[in-house]
Each structure stands twice: as structure tokens, then as C-alpha cells.
Amino acid sequence: MAVEKIVSDDTKKNAIDLMVMMVVDEVAENIHMKPTELLPQFVASKTGKLLYDEQSKLWWSGPSDIAEMFMAEINRED
Numbered sequence: 001m002a003v004e005k006i007v008s009d010d011t012k013k014n015a016i017d018l019m020v021m022m023v024v025d026e027v028a029e030n031i032h033m034k035p036t037e038l039l040p041q042f043v044a045s046k047t048g049k050l051l052y053d054e055q056s057k058l059w060w061s062g063p064s065d066i067a068e069m070f071m072a073e074i075n076r077e078d
Contacts, residue, residue, distance in 0.1 A: 022063035
């Protein structure tokens with residue numbers, strides 16, 4: 001995709017980090033947890049690992065979609 005070629009690696013990494021924080025904030029609010037407590041759990045999750053995998057292009061999705069994906073992962077583990 002043409003857009004992908006003009007986006008620098010640093011820009012991608014910054015976008016992914018921002019997306020992580022948006023997802024963590026949304027999920028933390030929904031499950032009544034502090035974002036700082038949820039962040040390590042998210043980063044270690046399958047969803048978090050997939051988000052940090054730039055080739056997955058998950059970071060192109062919206063934060064609500066990723067939050068739903070993470071919530072589904074959490075619910076499967078229960």
C-alpha cells in the first residue's frame with residue numbers, strides 16, 4: 001500500500017504506542033481497573049503482541065475494535 005511506504009518506522013511505533021494507551025484506557029474504564037495496572041496485562045496478551053507486530057496491520061484498526069478483541073481474549077481465559 002502506498003501510504004505504508006511513506007510512514008516511517010518511528011511514526012508506526014508511535015502510532016502503535018498511542019493505540020495501546022487508547023485501548024488500555026477504554027478497557028480499564030469498562031472493567032473498573034486502573035490503566036497502569038492493566039497495561040502490563042495488555043502488553044503480555046495475544047492481542048497486545050499482535051498489535052506490536054507491525055506486519056499484522058492491527059494498528060490500523062480502531063481502538064474500540066482492538067479493545068473488543070482484548071476483552072474477548074480476557075473472557076476466554078476465565
